[in-house]
Amino acid sequence: MRSFTHQQLSLTARCLAAIVGAYCFALASSFGMVPILINMFDSLKADAVYFATLYSYIFGFIAIIYVFCRRKAWLAWRDIIIGCTSFMTIHFVGAIG
């Protein structure tokens, strides 16, 4: 019985990660990709924002698949949080520089 509820909890955590987490990751990528596109690919700011928003779906999609493949649900969440944080860090660093 205990393992059953544990499995249910893990599944709920993963589903939440796939819905909320993946969207947040996509959102973070639409910010974080802007400085990357500007500095590494010489994009204009408008193009960079536009492309970053278009590409964000790809990051969201990868995140959805990823969270269901991670061995443990909490690892999936941890990785989503790491991903979001790194993209937002790039965004803030880019905004300063």
Added chain:
Amino acid sequence: MKPDFRKTMIWLHTYSGLLLGWLLFAIFVTGTLSYFNPEISQWMKPELGSQRADSNNINQSLARLNNDAQGATYWRINLATARNNHLRLSWGMPENGKSSRHSVTLNSKTLQPLEIRDSQGGNFFRSFHYTLQLRNYGGRYLAGIAAMMMLVAIFSGIFTHRRFFRDFFTVRLNNVFKTLTDLHAVIGIITIPFCFVLSLSALFIYISMYMPWSMDHHYEKGSRELNALVSTSLPKLVPAGIAAKPLTDFDIVLSKVKQQWPEPNAIKRISYQQPFDINGRIVVSRHKQLSLSNKSEVLAFSSVDGRPLAGVEPERNARMLRRIFYGLHEALFASIGLRYLLFFMGTASCLLIASGLIMWLNKRLPKVKQRHLGHFLVERLNIAGIVGLMLAIVSYFYANRLLDLQLAQRAEMEVSVFLLTWGAVLVYAFVRPARRAWLELLLLTAIAYLALPLVDVVINAQWLLDALQYNNWIYLGFDLALLITGGLALLFYFWLVRRTQ
């Protein structure tokens, strides 16, 4: 959950498909119908007639506008096309600072004004396809979620098939559920690229709704400001305030257009902006057959003497990328053969989704001793979602023919008939035993589709006679499509009766 990749993918495929399956089915069916949007509209507005103009009627239309709309702020001519015999003139008259809109639909042969019945035609399917008739209640967000789920279902579906090629070449016809499983595998493989492009482009169309945060952060006015930065358009027209007569002999402009756009019937729309001003402009829009992008190509000329004016600069790559995906989604570029291929792919995807939904249930039902609520719900929603939608669509066509022409808000009534029929089937599906409900509704659907061309002839035989006389294949094709759909439904009915005793 076991951390085995393939098992995870099977689980993901099963439940992402099940959760949004009915929604995806409705979206795919209406979207597939939208490939023939102008043709459906032509059938639903039979007053447009089958007689076609044999020469271009631009000059006659301009003469009419010049006569009826002196001093207008704009004139517009939407020309009849090979896909829809709808010639429409519209103009705006200055009225205390604003401009009031007028329009008239003409018979493209005789140029006499026509009374067209109030109907949304094929546009209803188009807008239902992405708003789900819930435009102000988050319908487009739901459609976006469905598109993302479709991507997940496609990706995970690929890993569900271990034996890709063996599955592809196996169809067992002696057992309903085995046939269904094999059909699902075969169609699934065929439609991977189609579904992928359609789902991804669907997400790209509404970036400013689904992912507005970055734009809102970087630009004060958000997506609007960003779009203005990456899009290009004709220079803004400033009226000089000096009166002038508009050009009413279009041949001068036409020869210049022909040099740039050599294909026959290249022009879709002609707009005169400020025709009675010396700075007035003629904007000629091209059909989209030759361009993947959803942006119409335009040429600009002076409305006084027809000399060419500055055109539109090419757009930024990012904007073009999105426009091309938009264009791929709408497929207005597709010539007749390609459009049928896309229609076939759309139909196949609908079958894919429907067979998937039925498989979920039939894999589980024989194994469970005690059915729970989930089984019951899926069973009933399958009936209402699959046959119910087919019946609702045909009821929309019946409403178009049978509702009184003078009815107030007739177009909305047609849509209400569609929704009410669907609701009625839902209730019916919940109260009848499942097998009986399937068979009865399927038979009803078959009869409804087969009888509609007959009903059409009984109401007004002239429409069909005209279509035959003038080779109006749009009208005849629609009737044929109804008969084929009805015939297939009938065949399927008999097949099911024989196989599921």
